[in-house]
Amino acid sequence: MSENRERLQKVIANSGFTSRRKAEELIQDGQVKVNGKVVTELGTKVGPNEKVVVNGIPIEKEEPVYHLLYKPRGVISSVEDDKGRKTVTDFFPQVTQRIYPVGRLDYDTSGLIILTNDGEFAQSLMHPKHGIxxxxxxxxxxxxxxxxxxxxxxxxxxxxxxxxxxxxxxxxxxxxxxxxxxxxxxxxxxxxxxxxxxxxxxxxxxxxxxxxxAFLTTQGLQPGESRELTPYEVKMLKKAASENVN
Incomplete structure (x- = not known):
């Protein structure tokens, strides 16, 4: 029986390292190695026992997590900021997984933003054809x-x-x-x-x-506060993304 092989960018995204789109950029930029060799082809597939390294960091699959943040104004929708400004991930010091925002809210814009380590989930929500x-x-x-x-x-x-x-x-x-x-x-x-x-x-x-x-609101949250999405909410978001194809 052949092993279950998946596209390299999907494996990276599912590890929680980054989004699938960013993973594709990293591959094309020659920053990804598979079994010690640099891979730049987006169509490359890897098996569960192959060693994937991104920017010198070995990739391991994490359990998916889903958080909802009421982003205050004056916060960057990014994992890090080269100017030292506060980012959305700074509100999750207790989270051990490498989470990142789904899409973005501008620095001076407040409101709801989802953070996750589930690359496929993030990609489906961000694509405009899904009509979220x-x-x-x-x-x-x-x-x-x-x-x-x-x-x-x-x-x-x-x-x-x-x-x-x-x-x-x-x-x-x-x-x-x-x-x-x-x-x-x-x-x-x-x-x-x-x-x-x-x-x-x-x-x-x-x-x-x-x-x-989608159906998520700021109810019960103050700026800077967050909560985990319930399994039902995650299921409904995935359903909405799969059904609403324009």
């Missing part, structure tokens, strides 16, 4: 019209990049202060996407929060 709702609430300087919000749903080009919202809605306005609270739903998560979209229309974002990720 990410619900944001933004405070704007200025009050956009319904027509302008509709333009964001159709999509606009900003700095040569096409940016699109799934849904937009004005929650409240303050005519005296000239501000508005707007809800926006995304399926993708491009760099500073919401801020760039509103700024392109002349409405700078003064505050931004991700209030919901």
């Amino acid at each position: 709702d990410k619900v944001y609430v933004a405070k704007l300087k200025g009050i956009p019209t319904k027509e302008e919000l509709h333009e964001l749903k159709k999509g606009i080009e900003v700095d040569g990049e096409f940016l699109k919202a799934v849904h937009t809605k004005i929650l409240s306005t303050d005519r005296k202060k000239g501000t508005a609270i707007v809800q926006m739903i995304l399926h993708e998560g491009k760099n500073r996407q919401i801020r760039r979209m509103f700024e392109a229309m002349g409405y700078p974002v003064s505050k931004l929060k991700r209030e919901r990720y």
Whole structure:
């Protein structure tokens, strides 16, 4: 009977070392060895008894863990930061596994972010074709019209990049202060996407929060607090990612 062989990037991702996409970059950059030899082919498959080393660190499969963090503003959505700023992993000193964030929230954006060592799980949630709702609430300087919000749903080009919202809605306005609270739903998560979209229309974002990720909310959590996802929540997220293929 032949041994169960899997793609090298999947093995690295499942070890909790990094995401599958980053694992592919590491392979192509020649930073991965299999049985002592550098491997750069993404199609390479390895068996359970082969020795995989990434950046000099042997890969071992970890038990998958899943955490939900209410990220405060002023925190980097990364495992580490070369400028010494606080990162999302700093909130998990008790976690021994090598967890990393699923996607990202900008430095000045607060709200929900998932951290895990399950690469396949992370990849399925991040891919926009799976249609996972990410619900944001933004405070704007200025009050956009319904027509302008509709333009964001159709999509606009900003700095040569096409940016699109799934849904937009004005929650409240303050005519005296000239501000508005707007809800926006995304399926993708491009760099500073919401801020760039509103700024392109002349409405700078003064505050931004991700209030919901799929069915997960900030209920019961304060900024900086976290909890483990329940097995049922993990199961439902995987189900949502597999069913919602646009």
